[in-house]
Amino acid sequence: MVVPVQNIVETVDLTPQDALLPLYECIVNSIISLMQSNQTQKEIQVKIKRGDDPTQLAFTGIKTIHSIVVTDNGVGFNSENLNSFETPFSKVNKEYGCKGIGRFTILAAFREIYVKSNYIENGTWKYMEFKCDVEKEVQPIVLKDSETKLPKTSIELIDCFNPVIKDRTAISVSDIAHELMNHCLIYYLSGQMPIVKIFDADDKKGEVINDLYAKVSKEKERTFKVGPHSFRAYITKVQKENNRKHHYIYYCANSRVVGQPSSIGKINASFSYPINENGNLYFLDIYLVSDFLNSKNYKVRNGFSIPQEKENGLFNDPDLISFEEIEIELVKLLEKQYQNHVKETSLKSQTDLQNYIDNNAPRFKSLRNNLELLKTIPPNLTDDKKEEHLYRISYQARKEVESKLKEFINNKQINEETIQSIKKSIQDKTSYDVDSLADYMMRRKAIIDLFDKFLEADSEGKYKLEEDIHNLIFPLGFTSDEIGYEMHNLWLLDERFLTYKFIASDKAITSFTQKKSSKEPDVICLSDRPQMFDNPISFGDKSNGELNSMVIFEFKRPGDVAHQKRKSDYRWDFSELILPYFDDFLYSQDKKNYKGKHVIVKKETPKFGFIIIDILPPALEQYNLDSGWEKTPFGTFYKMEAKKNLHLEVMTFSKLLEYAKNRHMPFFDKLFGK
Template identity: 25%
Template sequence: MSNVNIKRAVENIRANTTVYTPVVEMIVNAIQAIDEAGRKDGKVQVRTQRNAQVELDGSLPEVTGFDIEDNGIGFNDAHRNSFDTLYTDLKIAEGGKGFGRFTGLKYFEDLHVKSIYRDGAVLKARSFSMGKEHEIIVREKVTPSDKQDTGTVVTLAPLKTGRAFDKKLSTIARSLVERLLPYFITQDYVCPDIVLSEQDGSSAIRLNDFVSNELSAVIREIGIDRKTFTLKASDTEEEFLVRVFKLYSPRNQKSRISLVAHKREVSGSAIHKYIPEFVDEFLEKDRNGEVDSTRNYIIKAYVFGPYLDRNVSLERGGFEFQMDSDLILGIGQTQIEQDAATIAREAMGADITFRQEKKKERVQSYVDEEAPWHKAILEKIDLSGMPYNPSNEEIETRLQKEKFAQEIAIKRDVAKLMAETNFENVQDSVIEIVNKISGTSKNDLIHYIALRRKILDIFGKSLETDESGTYSSEGVVHDIIFPRKGDTDITSFHDHNLWIVDERLNFTTYVSSDLPLNGGNTDRPDLLVYNKRVLFRGDNEASNPITIFEFKKPQRDDFVNPSSREDPVQQIVRYVNDIRDGKYKTPEGRKILVAENTPFYGYIVCDLTAKVETWLEREKNFTPMPDRLGWFQWMGNINLYVEVISWDKVLKDAKMRSQIFFQKLGI
């Protein structure tokens, strides 16, 4: 008689068990019963129960339970009493925890036992059910039997609501074989026949054939040179054995490491967690070395060892040691899986090397075409942890992470160097640190130059007509150079491209774009969308020049008409005179400092149509530049130098200034 809170015991079963766990438990118990009987003709018959209701679509009915029958020793008194004892130690030598039967009630409503056993010279029949409250064995009956042999039938049924099995026998068979594989592959051990079938015995599948039958096998072992590895535990060293298998037609499964305890698969992880190249399936090759696209497979690396046997959890759904480093037992699961993954990688040799080279080429292509500033980093980075088929975002993230790590290391080295009082102790390190700094600086410079190339491509495109022959809207070109309605308090140095017009703009203190020079609405000309000014200057000192820009839409030339109020030359002259007269202040409210000799520069950017050139030559008295892509004039009375340059010249000059860098980078 037992007194156990069975409901509580079942509720405390860990979540990493599955619907297959109790079925595997019963099959293993059947195997052990056959082994104990010493039979050479041992057989385990697993019969599937299905829902009696026929599916409307003609598919197979749902699986609702299983009958697991064996011709083993049967439930004699010793086995019966063991079943009635929580945490029994009857099968401790075989790794029994005395708890596995409780997983049956986690996934099935009932567990029934019918058994024939030998009691002295006679055979007896024992039947009982597993209780759900305090008694483990309920409704027990023992009667004389007229059977000729011993054996047991364990029934798990019906399946609890919300649980489900695969419908196809072949799929169920695959799942069982993968979990029971250690029984089929253990050296010097012959596993009894295990047969899965429908309830009436039809559609029988012999699970042993998945491994032993060379013609129909879906699981094959890979011969490897190194099968063992050793890890240091708290007070000793533990040895582990690894056997690597191909699993063909794996559906949506991934290559996996499986940790085994007492011939049963317990837990594990996907191999690509450690070696990304295992994330995809592999394809078998024929005798001629040609790829057979119909013969796909994954890898399963089974790990065995006394350390695993000793530390398997109560429900065999996991282990007592930690996932990472274990301070008490000394070895964590990650350590075991990492070494097993290395052996799996060795087993797959050329296939993994090919994939790693392919990944390296993918990353190299990204750097060459999209991010040449990372070339120096790519020479040193370890790509082993990068996903097998990385996206551009994943590559960039990994390279940026490496760049950041290098910068942190340099800062640490520099800080250590600066703290050293004896220069003789650090002079050997100086050159190395300087080279590291130079390398990261070149990375940033290459990034900046490559970005310039992209911006110039976009800028050139904005100067072209679209399919309808229309030029870009008036704000597009302006915004590429400098966003409208803004200044350098809003738009930082990194977010504008004033260098397209003049490199000096990168070093100014303040830039105002499309804003009244004195705030509010004071002295703001009636400007159209594209007719905007840009004013820039260095430090607010009288000796520093002040530069004003006027942008005109490509191909626009109506501002030269006598009736136009948008004469850009006159606008610049008016701005200069207003600034000289002290009408405008800095953003901090200080007067803009000018003197009689403060130089002013004015730039008008527009398309030099014939109409504009005639206007400049005949009415404005401008002089053409040698390339005829610009005109200039010096107004000595107000210290103003004015240039009228074409959009083509702006683009051409910007490209010319950067061309040598583009050539050096091969972009």
């Protein structure tokens, strides 16, 4: 039964990562040919012929590969090898790991294979030429006796056409050389690697693969078992160059690397850092060989029929193991081999996380000294990833503690033993609650720092827009459906106002309000932009009903001076800015809040009024001091209206900021250090 070449080629499924697989097949075939020869100077030459620019935009200026010529001085295409070439799945070189389908892999990528071979057979030198493609298959061109008495075979792979890999061939000769070095390392380690030279036909630049092996230091050979299967690990190290970041495992079958390497750092985070030896940094390249890998290699030689993870089931095949199990056992071996490195990287990672918590995330302070938990976080992470891992651990730890406390509360059998067992959980919960407080204080610090910036003049001497400070006082903004007035930062004025609720304002500070008269709107009307400045705003311990306390404040626009109420006349009382609004609540009938609900304010209701200004001219200051206002040692002004149980206070934005900073400084010092 004859199987057409085209039918076999159509079953070859190449991926972008297989761009150099046809070249690997040719190189390995040449190595095997040289292993069968008695040549003393064994050599392979590779010529790269470039074609078009890649279809995807690239900035390297490197063209894709059009053709490759591989030349060696091995045994050549004698009758046995030619017959093997023409026979699908030939077993002629099975002892060398050949599966008899390499040429089909080549034809899945290149349109034609052209062979020239000068060889000796039965004491006679012969010369042969033939070509092969998927349609006409093998086509003899020349077969004759040869006058040349030197072995030489060249195989040209012509016209790379496969769009899956073509763009991926646009890589430099240097990069191709490094890939070949990794692919053939087992031949090097076993002393079977011939001299391999590669060069680019366009710019004549080249590399000698053997020179690259000089940079590879063979560390150790180690064996280990996974289930019934034995593995040999060739451990090599290379000095850190360029931007390399990983240690790698290379899976090998039949003396050649198969597929893409795996990062060891994904299995054990300690191997996310290079190994430091006498001040020099190295990365490990580990090559795994095994009869098991040989038996599980795909025929195309671009992967293995091995599951990635261990399968759990009742009827699992004990002989079938996973990559996960292999890598776990390998890493155990590496941890012993490089135990000093593991300790150093673990300590470095913990210190890095502790510094991050100290400087950027005090909300996770309860985790800072829990080294067992910190060890579970991979090293060498970005700040975003550190945050993600710390949050996950914190959430799980909180959840576990709360579950234990709930179980304790629900357990009716409370005795000395159960009390002792719950003490640790109570301590942990206290630590996590402190973390929550730290998180809240960090937010406050950010608000204070922003407030400071917003009050600074820009380079042209102008002040920041009023919306900035408005959004700082009311960070969530206001919507027409549910007005989040409670979500404010009035603690900047006084901690007592932290839980106060919004009642009303003289002007709209949201997208709508009620309008009935100039001071008490009753009809819903739209406002183009929120107004917080020059606009008395009232808050209370509750938003309607009889209030236990009330505060009204007015912010004068940054950049304005207080006397601009009447630009040429400083003879006006601070009280004029805010007292009428208290009187309005005291003496008006049916006073309502922004939702239309009644608000009751009595004379005995504690009332606080705050006026925040930017600039206070001396003349206006003196006028108010002469009018009954008092100045505090801290530079603010106050006035008491005893009959109305009213306290009025005037301060500048800078004083407001100073007070807020001073109140929070002990907390900030404790959290962030002085």
